[in-house]
Amino acid sequence: MTIYLIDTNILMSLESYDSLLARCEGKITIPMYVLEELDNLKNKEGDKGFKARRALRNIEKYADDIEIYLPTDDEYRYFLPACWSTGKMDNEIINSAAILKSAGNQVKVLSNDLNVRLKCESVEIDAESYYEIIEINSGWLQVNLSEEECLSLDDEAIASMLKTGQYLLVDEKNTGDLFAIYSRDNENKIRCVVPRHIYSSHFGRIEALDEFQMCAIDSLYKDNLTVITGKAGSGKTLLSLSYALQEVLSGKRSKLIIFANPVKTRGSEQLGYYPGDRTEKLMQNSVGAMLVYKFGGDPMDVDQFIQDGMLEILPFSDIRGFEVSESQIMYISEAQNLNVDLAKLAIQRCAEGAKIILEGDPQTQVDHYSFEGNQNGLRRVIEVFEGTEGFSHIYLPNIRRSKIADLADKM
Numbered sequence: 001m002t003i004y005l006i007d008t009n010i011l012m013s014l015e016s017y018d019s020l021l022a023r024c025e026g027k028i029t030i031p032m033y034v035l036e037e038l039d040n041l042k043n044k045e046g047d048k049g050f051k052a053r054r055a056l057r058n059i060e061k062y063a064d065d066i067e068i069y070l071p072t073d074d075e076y077r078y079f080l081p082a083c084w085s086t087g088k089m090d091n092e093i094i095n096s097a098a099i100l101k102s103a104g105n106q107v108k109v110l111s112n113d114l115n116v117r118l119k120c121e122s123v124e125i126d127a128e129s130y131y132e133i134i135e136i137n138s139g140w141l142q143v144n145l146s147e148e149e150c151l152s153l154d155d156e157a158i159a160s161m162l163k164t165g166q167y168l169l170v171d172e173k174n175t176g177d178l179f180a181i182y183s184r185d186n187e188n189k190i191r192c193v194v195p196r197h198i199y200s201s202h203f204g205r206i207e208a209l210d211e212f213q214m215c216a217i218d219s220l221y222k223d224n225l226t227v228i229t230g231k232a233g234s235g236k237t238l239l240s241l242s243y244a245l246q247e248v249l250s251g252k253r254s255k256l257i258i259f260a261n262p263v264k265t266r267g268s269e270q271l272g273y274y275p276g277d278r279t280e281k282l283m284q285n286s287v288g289a290m291l292v293y294k295f296g297g298d299p300m301d302v303d304q305f306i307q308d309g310m311l312e313i314l315p316f317s318d319i320r321g322f323e324v325s326e327s328q329i330m331y332i333s334e335a336q337n338l339n340v341d342l343a344k345l346a347i348q349r350c351a352e353g354a355k356i357i358l359e360g361d362p363q364t365q366v367d368h369y370s371f372e373g374n375q376n377g378l379r380r381v382i383e384v385f386e387g388t389e390g391f392s393h394i395y396l397p398n399i400r401r402s403k404i405a406d407l408a409d410k411m
Helices: 008-013 018-023 032-041 047-061 089-102 114-122 147-152 155-161 211-222 236-249 278-283 286-294 299-307 340-347 377-385 403-408
Strands: 003-006 028-031 066-069 107-110 126-128 140-145 167-172 178-184 190-192 197-200 204-207 225-230 255-260 311-315 328-332 355-360 391-396
Touching: 003 089, 008 032, 008 047, 028 032, 028 089, 032 047, 032 066, 032 089, 089 107, 089 114, 107 114, 114 126, 140 147, 147 167, 155 178, 155 190, 167 211, 178 211, 197 211, 197 236, 204 236, 211 225, 211 236, 211 391, 225 236, 225 377, 236 255, 236 328, 236 355, 286 299, 299 311, 340 377, 355 377, 377 391
Parallel strands: 003 028, 003 107, 028 066, 107 126, 140 167, 225 355, 225 391, 255 311, 255 328, 328 355
Antiparallel strands: 167 178, 178 190, 197 204
16 A cells, blocks of 8 residues: 655645545555644744644544654664755655655655655655645536437436536537527426527627527526626626626616625735725725726716616625615625635625626635635535526636637636
8 A cells, every 4th residue: 555645735735635535545644744844834924824724623633544654763764865955844754755665665745846746756756746626516518419319308308417507508419519508497497598698888789609608698687696607808797797787777676786805816915005985995996996997997987876876886894784685786796705704694685586696716716815715605605506496607618808818828
């Protein structure tokens, strides 16, 4: 049986160790030097301290499946080249692997540090990286069928493939063309989705650019709670905001209420305090910048909507006790920057019949460590509401903003 020696960076990167244990045949080994490193990091401020403390809690939680390794005085030998400093954490972790290997064990080091892996390779110790992939259901299933199979599809066959709120995208195998889109609106109802558009004076006529956007527009019209996810430039904000404006301007809904949680973009610097009252501060932040841009670049347009009582922007610090009525729309952009408690608080503000729209990218655009993994509110909304009537989540896989934006995604 292989002994899997785990580096600090992997232990700190994971929400839980279930998948890691599955990868390591149910048992992992942590060198004492890793515990020392976590102990040194646990009181740091910010991301590193948080993740070190989480790793230590996980080590305690999974203690039955973890072995802490410290070679005895009799076992200890320094197997590494003389030019590699003794006492350096990375070198001592690699040396622990060398000691175990010298005793006849099959050893593999798991580390996301490229330098550690290169050093392991130079002294003939197996090493590889480990990254946990967190998958979120896309909300749709795509199948390729022959023309005969497409024509023979019935409600029973479609229902067997879908949960409530999901979409089936059927492509004709020979041509690759879209044959039909089906939706399972509830346990018993299968519906063929027809193309719809969105129209408002600010955005003009918005039509779906692909079958995935067709599903998103369909959900905006039919569901009480719509979640749209996708990478930057996929169209999630344009579809959501244009639909919300259409409903308010046409009088079908009385007001658009935006809950905002201004979070600085990961890696950027805070510019300092913004002047003005609550709304002015929000308008000068990322939320306001997004609204002004989507409204055509004129801040006066946004201000006019607020003055006319058709738009209200509230920070999450002010929403406790607030209620979104049945005639209103609650909209959260960049919803990946919410934790579970904030997402729960927002949805609980909504009365029966209110329209709820959440959009964001929980895979690649989370801007704070406290919103990552199982703590991500948008991800948790999708998990809890999946399969319930009146809810759909649609993932938009295609970047539609520009060719250069699509290329930038590969960076």
